[in-house]
Amino acid sequence: MRRALYTFLLSRVVQPQRATQRWPVAGLLDAATGRGHGQRVALTCLAGARTLGNPRGGQKFHAAGRTTMAEKKLALGLDFGTESVRALLVDLTGRERASAVAKYRHGQLTDRLPTTNKKLPAAFALQHPADWMDSAGKAVRRTLRDARADGAAVLGIGVDFTSCTMLPTDRHGTPLCLTRQFARQMHAWPKLWKHHGAVEQTDRINEIARRRRESWLHRYGGVIGLEWFFPKVLETLESAPAVYEAADVWLEAGDWFVWQLVGGDAAQIPRSTCQAGYKAMWSGKDGYPSRAFFKAVHADLADVVRDKIPGRLLAPGQCAGTLQATASRKIGLPTGIPVSAATIDAHAGVPGAGAAEPGTLVMVLGTSSCHMLNAREEQPVPGIAGVVDGGILPGLFGYETGQAAVGDAFDWLRRMLGQRDFGWLTEHAAALPAGAGGVVCVDWMNGCRTPLMDGTLHGAMAGLSLGHGPEHVYRALLEASAFGLRWIVELLREGGVPVRRFVATGGLPHHNPLLIQIYADVLGETITVHPSEQGPALGAAILGVLAAGRAATGFRSPTQAIRAMAAATGTHGKRARVVNADRSKRSAYAKAYHRYRQLADALAGELRWT
Amino acid sequence: MRRALYTFLLSRVVQPQRATQRWPVAGLLDAATGRGHGQRVALTCLAGARTLGNPRGGQKFHAAGRTTMAEKKLALGLDFGTESVRALLVDLTGRERASAVAKYRHGQLTDRLPTTNKKLPAAFALQHPADWMDSAGKAVRRTLRDARADGAAVLGIGVDFTSCTMLPTDRHGTPLCLTRQFARQMHAWPKLWKHHGAVEQTDRINEIARRRRESWLHRYGGVIGLEWFFPKVLETLESAPAVYEAADVWLEAGDWFVWQLVGGDAAQIPRSTCQAGYKAMWSGKDGYPSRAFFKAVHADLADVVRDKIPGRLLAPGQCAGTLQATASRKIGLPTGIPVSAATIDAHAGVPGAGAAEPGTLVMVLGTSSCHMLNAREEQPVPGIAGVVDGGILPGLFGYETGQAAVGDAFDWLRRMLGQRDFGWLTEHAAALPAGAGGVVCVDWMNGCRTPLMDGTLHGAMAGLSLGHGPEHVYRALLEASAFGLRWIVELLREGGVPVRRFVATGGLPHHNPLLIQIYADVLGETITVHPSEQGPALGAAILGVLAAGRAATGFRSPTQAIRAMAAATGTHGKRARVVNADRSKRSAYAKAYHRYRQLADALAGELRWT
Numbered sequence A, B: 001m002r003r004a005l006y007t008f009l010l011s012r013v014v015q016p017q018r019a020t021q022r023w024p025v026a027g028l029l030d031a032a033t034g035r036g037h038g039q040r041v042a043l044t045c046l047a048g049a050r051t052l053g054n055p056r057g058g059q060k061f062h063a064a065g066r067t068t069m070a071e072k073k074l075a076l077g078l079d080f081g082t083e084s085v086r087a088l089l090v091d092l093t094g095r096e097r098a099s100a101v102a103k104y105r106h107g108q109l110t111d112r113l114p115t116t117n118k119k120l121p122a123a124f125a126l127q128h129p130a131d132w133m134d135s136a137g138k139a140v141r142r143t144l145r146d147a148r149a150d151g152a153a154v155l156g157i158g159v160d161f162t163s164c165t166m167l168p169t170d171r172h173g174t175p176l177c178l179t180r181q182f183a184r185q186m187h188a189w190p191k192l193w194k195h196h197g198a199v200e201q202t203d204r205i206n207e208i209a210r211r212r213r214e215s216w217l218h219r220y221g222g223v224i225g226l227e228w229f230f231p232k233v234l235e236t237l238e239s240a241p242a243v244y245e246a247a248d249v250w251l252e253a254g255d256w257f258v259w260q261l262v263g264g265d266a267a268q269i270p271r272s273t274c275q276a277g278y279k280a281m282w283s284g285k286d287g288y289p290s291r292a293f294f295k296a297v298h299a300d301l302a303d304v305v306r307d308k309i310p311g312r313l314l315a316p317g318q319c320a321g322t323l324q325a326t327a328s329r330k331i332g333l334p335t336g337i338p339v340s341a342a343t344i345d346a347h348a349g350v351p352g353a354g355a356a357e358p359g360t361l362v363m364v365l366g367t368s369s370c371h372m373l374n375a376r377e378e379q380p381v382p383g384i385a386g387v388v389d390g391g392i393l394p395g396l397f398g399y400e401t402g403q404a405a406v407g408d409a410f411d412w413l414r415r416m417l418g419q420r421d422f423g424w425l426t427e428h429a430a431a432l433p434a435g436a437g438g439v440v441c442v443d444w445m446n447g448c449r450t451p452l453m454d455g456t457l458h459g460a461m462a463g464l465s466l467g468h469g470p471e472h473v474y475r476a477l478l479e480a481s482a483f484g485l486r487w488i489v490e491l492l493r494e495g496g497v498p499v500r501r502f503v504a505t506g507g508l509p510h511h512n513p514l515l516i517q518i519y520a521d522v523l524g525e526t527i528t529v530h531p532s533e534q535g536p537a538l539g540a541a542i543l544g545v546l547a548a549g550r551a552a553t554g555f556r557s558p559t560q561a562i563r564a565m566a567a568a569t570g571t572h573g574k575r576a577r578v579v580n581a582d583r584s585k586r587s588a589y590a591k592a593y594h595r596y597r598q599l600a601d602a603l604a605g606e607l608r609w610t
Helices: A002-012 A055-063 A129-147 A199-211 A215-220 A229-239 A241-246 A253-262 A273-279 A291-297 A304-308 A325-331 A345-352 A407-416 A423-430 A470-494 A513-523 A535-548 A558-566 A583-604 B002-012 B055-063 B129-147 B199-211 B215-220 B229-239 B241-246 B253-262 B273-279 B291-297 B304-308 B325-331 B345-352 B407-416 B423-430 B470-494 B513-523 B535-548 B558-566 B583-604
Strands: A074-080 A084-091 A096-103 A154-161 A166-169 A249-252 A270-272 A312-314 A319-322 A338-340 A360-365 A369-375 A386-389 A397-403 A440-442 A459-464 A501-505 A527-529 A577-579 B074-080 B084-091 B096-103 B154-161 B166-169 B249-252 B270-272 B312-314 B319-322 B338-340 B360-365 B369-375 B386-389 B397-403 B440-442 B459-464 B501-505 B527-529 B577-579
Touching: A074 A129, A074 A253, A074 A345, A074 A535, A084 A129, A084 A535, A096 A129, A129 A253, A129 A325, A154 A253, A154 A345, A154 A535, A166 A229, A166 A241, A166 A253, A199 A215, A199 A229, A199 A291, A215 A386, A229 A241, A229 A249, A229 A304, A249 A253, A249 A270, A249 A273, A249 A304, A253 A270, A253 A319, A253 A325, A253 A338, A270 A273, A273 A312, A273 A386, A273 A397, A291 A304, A319 A535, A338 A535, A345 A360, A345 A369, A345 A397, A345 A535, A345 A558, A360 A470, A360 A535, A369 A470, A397 A470, A407 A470, A423 A470, A423 A513, A440 A470, A440 A583, A459 A470, A459 A583, A470 A513, A470 A583, A501 A513, A513 A527, A513 A577, A513 A583, A535 A558, B074 B129, B074 B253, B074 B345, B074 B535, B084 B129, B084 B535, B096 B129, B129 B253, B129 B325, B154 B253, B154 B345, B154 B535, B166 B229, B166 B241, B166 B253, B199 B215, B199 B229, B199 B291, B215 B386, B229 B241, B229 B249, B229 B304, B249 B253, B249 B270, B249 B273, B249 B304, B253 B270, B253 B319, B253 B325, B253 B338, B270 B273, B273 B312, B273 B386, B291 B304, B319 B535, B338 B535, B345 B360, B345 B369, B345 B397, B345 B535, B345 B558, B360 B470, B369 B470, B397 B470, B407 B470, B423 B470, B423 B513, B440 B470, B440 B583, B459 B470, B459 B583, B470 B513, B470 B583, B501 B513, B513 B527, B513 B577, B513 B583, B535 B558
Parallel strands: A074 A154, A154 A338, A270 A312, A360 A501, A501 A527, B074 B154, B154 B338, B270 B312, B360 B501, B501 B527
Antiparallel strands: A074 A084, A084 A096, A166 A249, A319 A338, A360 A369, A369 A397, A386 A397, A440 A459, A459 B459, A527 A577, B074 B084, B084 B096, B166 B249, B319 B338, B360 B369, B369 B397, B386 B397, B440 B459, B527 B577
16 A cells, blocks of 8 residues: 555656656745656756766775775765764765864853843744854865875765754745845844744644644654744744745755755755654645645745745755856865755664664654654554655655654753763763652753653653662753653554664764663663664765766665665674673563653643743 | 640649749659659759849849949759750859850761661661760860859759750660670660661551540651651661660650759650650650550560659659769759750740740741741641650640751752852842742652651652752752741641741741741741841750749749740840742742742652652
8 A cells, every 4th residue: 555655656756857766756836836747957067076986896896995985986975963062974885084073153042132131931942044054165175184085076965854843044045044134133133943932833733634634744743843844934934024024935944055066946945754754744645734725824925835935845865956156165075976855863863873664763863853764554543743655765764753852861961960070960860760759850951852842841850869870860851761762662662663673873872871771671672772873964975976876876776875884783893892682680660661751641731831 | 725735634643842832834744654743853943043132123233334243143044955955054143154166976877886887777876975074064164264254153044955856875874885895786876867777667556546546646746757766776776686684774865864953863864755746656645645545566565654654753843853973064053053954956945936825826946947836826737747745835735837857958968069168058049039930849858857757758850950050959948948948837827826926936947037038928928037146055054043943033823934034036146047038939939939839749749758
């Protein structure tokens, strides 16, 4: 049945123009209608593609000490996080040649804008759009220098980005916040994924969608999130109508960045099916929600899709265009390099973790966490953040779930406890038995993503007594994170979605081994920690390789490229760390998990204060 | 009706032997039976009494710069706390002449005994009995020196003590823990009030009392506490039967200390009606619970009152005897000084705060807090820790309520937050608006005393989000303490017990003015902070004056003595601080209090994990 549906979907989209892209991916779609087009799109990726020998033998040759073609050609992954961007250069065998991180000059704008002294509301989290290109330029140049590589060796560029981080621009792509008119207007600035200003708007959108029984609602577990695209648009429409009015384009920051790289007019904005599918209620089959729905939400929103969301939809790994002159100067790479459509940072972690097959839960652990899974079937699982056909990899249903505060929450608690680093806390928390001495935590300090999809919920610590120290509350928070994960896995399995393997990636697994041990113990499952510390960046680089196309890379399918470049079993001497569950802790954790669920129920029920 | 009852009670007790003690106090009672006796008691207080002019004019004369008799004669209050003892010398006008604090050498024994390396269980909190006399000797000597006073000027000694801190001794008063046989047996050591080892025993005592519908249960709000006398006795009987067997005497530490001062054999141990009434289910009318009850609890406990609790019962302010030679040398005062029966530290705070009248809630704020109130009527208020006829002052019903962790909890949180002192926390918490930014705390880190009387409950923090800092959780804890107090006041008033005035005393009100402001704002009431920082010690000194008798002091009643020596409106230039409620915070606190009660309900209900 899924196959049939997929064939049907494919029949509705325009096939890629280039012979090199033969694998089944969602094609080009008119962003406004969700229907196929293509006549206006002039793909120029071939201009930048370079032919290359078959990379499959690369590993073997390398073992013999010889440099192969696959090792000479490089891909660039750009991984835009909350505080910084990471650039990663890899060769086609997946070997990491160099990477560099460049912080955003303005970081997160949570206190005030650079243009005014007025304090921002507590829920606000904004960014400065100039930081993205500035920091990318620094990181790319440093990476090329450290790798002693020539920019001409770069075969393709992939971009992943936090989401839904979004902004309004004029028709030329200039962010409204960089215009004189709107520089001091907070709603004109890019809203970071974690911006929580749209509480009322989210409630209203959910309520109207439920009342109208919108068919797309089930794909998101019955609830759409506070951090998503349209709540943020509606917040601006209601709070700063002049900004909404002046915006020719509303778009994801990842799409904006790719647009900056490849150029073109607004009608050709390369929008990612990943971002659109997970954060903007878009699907390949139905496009965006209907005009009637938007009108029911707000009269002035009725034509938002037609008027404010121009562009074409491309799956991650599809070529969005090639590097244009202006961007070429800014990031220090030659023009003509193919650039992939953007993807969400977490979703890039799936190919980055070498997970090409269904049933592997890829846990991308950082500031927050995303747990992603491909499956052959679409199942409506209540509470799942989103199911998008081909949203992660072509040909599979991508399930996205997540936890809203992970590294962020650990760091918040560390600061709260007056600890300079995690050394003391980790040492003493690790020495405690399972159950944190009776301290029970629910880690909703940034709301609950899966399964309640409610950014207004709060965290709690219970079971506190005078005998407890900082190590107890820290351990309780780590355990809470594990219990939140266990809840998600139980939901997926109960909903008929197989979960067979667990791969951890992102920065946290490498810096916090205690966390991964607790995850394994609480799940009662083995967890493989992917050896790359740059999972999403590696995934982005792989998408750049896919964008470069078969003729340039020799890879015949995404699966082949992923396996060659990101095998989780170990690449180039870096071996995956396999963390087994300690069965002796099973019953202690079962008891503690029960308490966590009781506390979570209370916090989402009678103790829900907003 | 109350008058009639009181007259009836008086008719059952032996009247004091000395003509000087004319005010109605509970008389001498056989400890074992609760019935009057007297023939065996040779009161020798008169030997130490010295005649003195009428002290009522003292204040006036002092204003004229002349030293009166009332200013020449002194009283000593000894206030035994959890970590130290305070000695306070005052004259009969209430002027504080000097005070000194001496820490206990061994502090609280919570980790291990001084005699073994074995770790104590987590619930254990013990003390070293030698510390009490050693520290008292140091403090008294320092006080005499600082006051440049002659010990001969001391007219009477009063003693208050934490309760129920208790111990087993042999018939001569030697603590069993100081014998070779039991030095390494943890159950032979004095159990501090906060020792929480008797959870099961408390449950059983409560269950059996309820089943048997014991009439005394209603006096304690229907529940007896984990920290009380008989749970601790039963814990020893069950955990260390040899200790129970070897003990000739079980008694409160305060009673033990007074016994050490005045000497005499075990049958004459001066036991306080205050400790017995609030912590050992004793009443003037009915004595201790019946043999049948104790037998139902444990066969070997049947005769505990007859065999292990010898002595006579005396109200605080009654003369227990005079200072004997051995103790005289140890504390550095001449023999023959009258010594009052002991009282509980918190209860000493009532006369110490000048509260002689019914309807004034005296809040003694320290490590934990006791809120005490005298009333003309006995009302069975559910959840009240205890109502004892004449338990605080003669002729009134003394209501005791309390919160188990106050200063203790603040200090615990300060350490948890890695703060060296309270400076930063206080400054930043004070700057926050009412409601602590949505953080809701329940301060049961040492269990809940009033109204749930359950030492196994735990504290919690809810409403946590990434925007919160240490100042939010600290303020939330202060507010939780205020909400717990508001709950108590509402209970008393709903139960028909008038609460008209609020007086704060103890160390905390002077060190933590923010706390008192929050208390006033949350209650919506004016709070008077008594100028003495040594409220209980002053109260103890007043009890010493009462013990010295009318002939020596000229005071005709306890009320007269209390008013002369501890007027809350200000004595000797120290003025009471009057803290008014800020009405603008009323609705914010009403909302926060509602959340606190919801969280408390959940913690005592479905989130009750033990």
